[in-house]
Amino acid sequence: MSDIASYPWVSAYPPRMVAEAVRLIGVRETVGAKDDPRIMGWAKEAGIAGYWADSVPWCGLFLAVVARRAGKAVPDKPLWALNWARFGRAAPQPALGDVLVFRRPSGGHVGLYVAEDATAFHVLGGNQGDRVCILRIAKARLHAMRRPLYRAEPASVRPYRMGTTTAALSTNEA
Template sequence: MSNPATTLPTAYCWLSAQPLLPRMVREGLALLGTREAPGTADNAAILGWAAELGGAVARDYRADSVPWCGLFMAIVAARAGKPLPQSPLWALSWAQFGRPAPAPMLGDVLVFRRQQGGHVGLYLAEDEAAYHVVGGNQGDCVSIARVARHRLLDARRPAYAAMPPSVRAFHVDAMGSLSTNEA
């Protein structure tokens, strides 16, 4: 992302001042605002992610009305040069990505429970009650959402040749409501 400050919500502009953001974070933030098409139409950009990934993903993902948080994470990881877990369209598959993270930090993949399965997003920050994640299919778009801490199933750290200095926990004030269903 050439200038994160121009696309980031004001409350997250501090990210643009971080040295060497993890590549997955940069790739995820570059997609902020990508939105599902209304009704039975499909957003060509979202379907294009599946085509770009190819193989089973391209075969299995056909409409943006299907939950696409796993597809978002897959395109972000692929563009960052990270290997994908088996069945990357399924949010819960991301619990096999990278290596376990003892405490979530910037750029970690967070896997959450939800009533009808799971949700996956990238850690940006945290407050007392929630993790702030950039993810797909959050309000039918790529956005930053607050997801309750108690819903966290797993935190996974990408493999780094050299971990960027920005990979650490960031504590922010609670802002906005908690996400309750990302589908």
């Protein structure tokens, strides 16, 4: 898991969804039967009834609250990561703030692009090791790349390439 300081461009005029997501870095899911009140509050804020964090992966919930706070439309059934493949518009190449949708054995995962290296995307997301953080996810797992709709696209919405890293690849984000 990477530290936000490794991505200095994220704090210099980021797209609004990225700025909202960065504010949530470090939120952790409560271990055990007790649900984290912050995450439960996100469900209420996003208008998702009947949600409880211990039984439903919350990467889609994280993105729904980030998108709503940024004034963006949220796809139907946002808890299901693969539904984010209908968010915004198709992106021609990955760029800061794009929504990246990944396949995994038990379904999908969704998060925001902050950078990439030769083999992986660096993804800011929720429910990544039970917390909000940045992880490396193999490019081969990418299912969809979606750009938020902007009135005027921020200049910071562009690819950010990083050099070789020894950070591990995530294999299961739940």
